[in-house]
Amino acid sequence: MNWTLWLRPLNNGSYSSRIYLSENTYNLEWSSSYFSIPNTGLENNVTNFYKWAIETYPAEHYALFINGHGSGTFSSDNASLFSYKAPKPSKAIGYDNYYNDSLNLLELKRVYNEIFNLLNGQKIDIVCYDSCIMGMLEVAYQLKDYVNLYVSSEASAFTMDMSIFSNKFKSLYSINPSPSPIEVAKTIVDSYFEDSTLYNTSITMSVMDLQNIKTVAENVNGLAYYIGTGTVEDANNFFNSILRSYNDQRFSGNLYIDLYDLCDLININFLPSNDIYTTASMVKNSLKNLVVYQKNRGSSYPYAHGVSIVFPKFSYDWLVYHNNQYNKIDFGVNNNWSILINNWTKYLYQNGY
Numbered sequence: 001m002n003w004t005l006w007l008r009p010l011n012n013g014s015y016s017s018r019i020y021l022s023e024n025t026y027n028l029e030w031s032s033s034y035f036s037i038p039n040t041g042l043e044n045n046v047t048n049f050y051k052w053a054i055e056t057y058p059a060e061h062y063a064l065f066i067n068g069h070g071s072g073t074f075s076s077d078n079a080s081l082f083s084y085k086a087p088k089p090s091k092a093i094g095y096d097n098y099y100n101d102s103l104n105l106l107e108l109k110r111v112y113n114e115i116f117n118l119l120n121g122q123k124i125d126i127v128c129y130d131s132c133i134m135g136m137l138e139v140a141y142q143l144k145d146y147v148n149l150y151v152s153s154e155a156s157a158f159t160m161d162m163s164i165f166s167n168k169f170k171s172l173y174s175i176n177p178s179p180s181p182i183e184v185a186k187t188i189v190d191s192y193f194e195d196s197t198l199y200n201t202s203i204t205m206s207v208m209d210l211q212n213i214k215t216v217a218e219n220v221n222g223l224a225y226y227i228g229t230g231t232v233e234d235a236n237n238f239f240n241s242i243l244r245s246y247n248d249q250r251f252s253g254n255l256y257i258d259l260y261d262l263c264d265l266i267n268i269n270f271l272p273s274n275d276i277y278t279t280a281s282m283v284k285n286s287l288k289n290l291v292v293y294q295k296n297r298g299s300s301y302p303y304a305h306g307v308s309i310v311f312p313k314f315s316y317d318w319l320v321y322h323n324n325q326y327n328k329i330d331f332g333v334n335n336n337w338s339i340l341i342n343n344w345t346k347y348l349y350q351n352g353y
Helices: 043-056 078-082 105-118 137-143 162-175 181-193 210-229 232-243 259-269 275-290 315-326 336-350
Strands: 003-007 017-021 026-031 063-067 093-096 101-103 124-130 147-152 203-209 256-258 291-297 308-310
Touching: 043 105, 063 181, 101 105, 105 124, 105 137, 124 181, 137 147, 137 210, 137 308, 147 181, 147 210, 162 181, 181 203, 181 291, 203 210, 203 275, 210 232, 210 259, 210 275, 210 336, 232 259, 232 336, 256 259, 259 275, 259 308, 275 291, 308 336, 315 336
Parallel strands: 063 124, 124 147
Antiparallel strands: 003 017, 017 026, 093 101, 147 203, 203 291, 256 308
16 A cells, blocks of 8 residues: 655745655655645645656556545635635545645535546545545535545544554455455455554544445435425424424534434334335435445434435525535535525424524
8 A cells, every 4th residue: 555645834934745655665746835835725736746656656557645624515704604715714535734725515426526637437446535524425525526425424534544444444455455445445444443542532434335325315306306395294393303303414503404303203203104205215325335335323313314414404505605515515506405405404493593
């Protein structure tokens, strides 16, 4: 296993470096000057690093990591809130404190499209975000055309000691000199749970197989359709069952919800003969093929199943800000889920939430 790293300090103007690591080699490949530090939140800089690593150290398989703050589907800066163009500052992912910049989902897709083209149409084997709340359907859907396996957390993520993963990979490699990408992805997840510094921390991590995400998206679209076109009684039953729930698995200040848990709430509150119940069951079944490996630890995420979705518990964030971003990402374009959230947040507003 060989590593290429791009290291950037958090808050100061010291040097940025590219480093190559292998079993017996440490090479400082490049270092910036003090006055020309590259912005890790700039799309072209991230793309250029990945291109340099692949062209300089070609391999049969690739796992691309980003370690840094994350905020899931939405960027939290004013530019993204209203135009969803250049996020500054933002925490979509890869937040650069020095430049107050990061990558939003539109930029991430373009980065992986460039790598996909560089690999002559070969999908990236693994993308891992060592970042908070990136384990979302919307995020994964944005990557689906260029990535096979996606490793992430629905919740707060804590930096894993990469030496643990390195040692576990060596152990895996000693048993099987050609481990499959799914074995490596599972090893990444396991490494978080074997890091002694995280033993007292609630963690949830998953591996998604993105070749199966379209079926989930279709079923979610169908679920939103049946809720939106059903009877008024059905709509009120759905809205009230979510509004009155105190056990739903929420993330990011109640902006996101675990998708499987949401469908569980629907199944509890609807009869099996209802189309809404049936479609919610279809979503749950298709999620079993999307989330191919998942682990939880601690008391904070008892109903986490590996992938969340946007479904705010309060109207303000959506009505004032985030709906503008949602309609620009792949999953939000011409999707019934966006329409459902609009109706849901209006209902929340009318009820004082």
